[in-house]
Amino acid sequence: MEDVARGAGVSRALVSLVFRDSPRVSDRSRARVLQVADQLGYRPNAMARGLASRHGRTVGVLINDLHNPFFAEIVDGIEALADALGFRLLLGHGGGSARELSVLGTILEFRPAGLVLLSPDTPSGVIAQQVGGVPVVVVGRPVRRPGMDTVVNDEAHGARLAVEHLAQLGHRRIAHVSGGARGAGAKQRARGYGVAMRALGLGADACVVPGGFTEQDGVEAAARILADGEPPTAIFAANDLVAVGVMAVLDDHGLAVPGDVSLVGYDNSALARVRHVDLTTVNQPRHEMGQLALACLLERIRGERDRAVLHRITPTLVVRSSTAAPRA
Amino acid sequence: MEDVARGAGVSRALVSLVFRDSPRVSDRSRARVLQVADQLGYRPNAMARGLASRHGRTVGVLINDLHNPFFAEIVDGIEALADALGFRLLLGHGGGSARELSVLGTILEFRPAGLVLLSPDTPSGVIAQQVGGVPVVVVGRPVRRPGMDTVVNDEAHGARLAVEHLAQLGHRRIAHVSGGARGAGAKQRARGYGVAMRALGLGADACVVPGGFTEQDGVEAAARILADGEPPTAIFAANDLVAVGVMAVLDDHGLAVPGDVSLVGYDNSALARVRHVDLTTVNQPRHEMGQLALACLLERIRGERDRAVLHRITPTLVVRSSTAAPRA
């Protein structure tokens, strides 16, 4: 920095002002400083900058599982807004709750202005204790805790979209393969399914098969459904992977999708878009979720808001070729 | 830190030594310092630490595409080694070459000790200029440049494995849907296919259909293959996604896999493992690639090596149910 200042014939402080985009610098000085900096290959040191400045322009993002492209799209949304606002992101990868906590610690050592946690495994109490006073937004898991905001998908609404779509096609016996007891949003989806079925007067036909979030869970659930006598005409699966598992078993039993059984997934993952699968599914606007999460975090960082908020994003239904009217 | 020192009745410098895991601290002092630190919720400031110390223990990782789970597994490998060696990772997400360069800049502002670039889009010349003297390892793209090491998959070997497997089953007319002209490794795979076919005396039967790396590319290539009269008895696709596209078209034409046509993919992606797909495919040991990349970077950081190296990882074949002997 000293060198740049000398090269441009100005003081160190002015160089600093230029790199902070201060409006109080004349165009001529700015241009000269930038030119000399470029020529000398000078690049500000984020460490020193972070140390000296009180307001960090860095936000930490903890991704639960890098393997799940679901999170990638949320990160896209966060990035889009961060880029626009001049914030830098520090990405961390959890993967197992023990590691998650240590990665959280690492991010915190960089003193971020705030934290976005994508579906964290760690209990919110532990997180709250770790982060101290740093603002936190949790995405994908409802957390009721002062000082933590939340962005979640309206799972019940998503389930209702699926059920109503199937009912509209004429299905009455619609089964649900649930995401199990622990999966994020699984319970809410199952509950939403139940509510929607009753609201349509199909409460008597409702049937929840316990499952999980893996393909194998779908396979096992489907096997159980087919073993139980007359199969339903439609199945709403807890997510796309489960739906694919169900689809495989139906195929093995000579049941066509959607000819014999209609199938709806959840997540609108890349898998659902595969030509061979082409699954009707509930789409969560992930990009929007990411943007909202960061926007929400910034409100708190700027001290514009103090009470915790819970944003519930409304999902949409993507109709593909795995659903049709039931066989007459 | 001052407070911790006071609380433990020692000097600031000793607290620093404790947090740097120095062996020159008595167990008694260490225990007391750690206890007081924990009690006060003290956490070292990575900024200040990075500023003051010359040898950063931070490594930057630039991920080309967060949506591609392929990279996630490489990151897993990097993380495993980094954790073991006490290095922290700074993850960045490219996504489009313009953004990639700016993200690279952001990471560099944190003055990492080294950089791992996963399949960067940016030309190596530009990268070299940006990073200055920071050691770099490029994964997934062969780069010949002093100061940059490379970890790549042995694409030619992978292609040979696929072809030999099919030939061993009795196939002779084996077509290849290539990954196009621009895709990473596409040309090497196509060349490897050609070499393997000739080596097996099947040079006359070799047939490369131009494609790409998307499902749609597979669909189009398959359509072209089927339009050209007698179809081959086996198809080796540039990657799994392409294979799935091919599979869909074969299915549409009433051709069974592997009954009528055997199919081999490349990457051993999650898609290949889907029950319904169950694709024979070439597996790149991604975890190992990540570990090797970091190990290689550390050699250079430590100054143990100066000349550039190129590590070529040997892939393996994962046989599933998309390949079988041709119909007699």
Added chain:
DNA sequence: ACAGGGTGTTAGAGCGCTCTAACGATCGTT
């Protein structure tokens, strides 16, 4: 010609840590 309000620039004191060099204490050795 001079006050008054910008505008553009600067000196200098930290930010929280690491690291060098040096120190006092304890030990085994002669």
Added chain:
DNA sequence: AACGATCGTTAGAGCGCTCTAACACCCTGT
């Protein structure tokens, strides 16, 4: 008992930046 060697500890000078407060400078209006 005196000696150097080793161990545990400490003071104090930076690391490269930001930021406050003050300062020079150039207008404009009277």
